[in-house]
Amino acid sequence: MDIQELSQWTDEQVFAETGKYLSSLQKSILESILPHKNFHKIAEQNGYSYDHVKKEGAKLWKLLSGVFTESIEQSNVRSILQNKAGSTIYSFGDSSLIITNHKIKENHVNICNGNPQVGQDIEQRSYSVPVTKEVPLVDITSAPELNYDYGRDAEISTLKSWIVNDRIRLITIYGLSGIGKTALILKLISEIQTEFDYIIYRSLEPLPKLVNLKDYLTNFFAESPASSLPEIIDYFRSYRCLVVLDDLQHLFKPGHLAGHYLTEYKDYRNFFQQVATSSHQSCLILSSWEKPGDIETLEKESQSTKSLKIEGLGASAKQILLQKKLQDESIWDELIKRYQGHPGWLNIISATIIELFDGRAAHLIQEEQGKRI
16 A cells, blocks of 8 residues: 555545545655654745744644554654555565455455454455465564565575475574564565465564464454364364564573573573474464574474575675665675664765765775775
């Protein structure tokens, strides 16, 4: 759902609740804040003072908070409205992962959470496809918004082979914070979604107790017409499920090697072992900053457990510098080498180059060399 569609959907919900549509200024504020423009630019575009636009913005957040019964501010309005609308689109080159509230057909995927009526409205308005094939039930609404979709072809190929051909049950993807693990996983989902009956992404921050996580998963699985089953592993046996648990490192004690679980989360170890060693047709993907010791042990003991370390983007990292419109392309390789192709680090240093050196990457290199001298 793009900005215009989200704005239109929001306007309809406001009218349904209050009997009035948003004013032209309110819509302008909303459509500018959603792509992260500031009030100064909105004021310039609409011919109002900054103070007036800011006051109208405050009134708009109060109005939307009442309509959607949730505290809405400038900083969270986009994420809340997207979740409420129940429609998020992740596009990866020629592949698209489209998730909606209700089961639809062909290339469209389902989210369980949200207002069912909204899902019906969106389906009726936006989709007209033949009813030929059921698609998996999918919930990745809690996944972060992505800002790049390039590279990682070798990693995608490896993971697809493990999941589709080898039927690996437990996969751990690990690497530095911000290296692109979640981006890789979401790109992977977009390419293998038709292999599964259920797909769900869940971050382990904030930390859920295992019993609460299992309840969450059970409620998700039970959204389908399938009969209720007693245990998560029973769903894993009866259906082809893909479950992604991100931010695994939060389960571990600070200052210890990965795998030293916090006392109240030690039962996760047994759950992972059960997934790795039990007979079923599903896959659990764990994402972490480090490779836990118990996972390494499982990998040695079970052929159904694999792990993949994620490194920098390599030459694909040039796409970041290109998007940032940095100059001095001849020294981009040097920048990528210095920052190990880490997308997070390259985004930060690119912002610094733009702010301090007007986008001239060579000036940063020259200044660093001058300091060393």
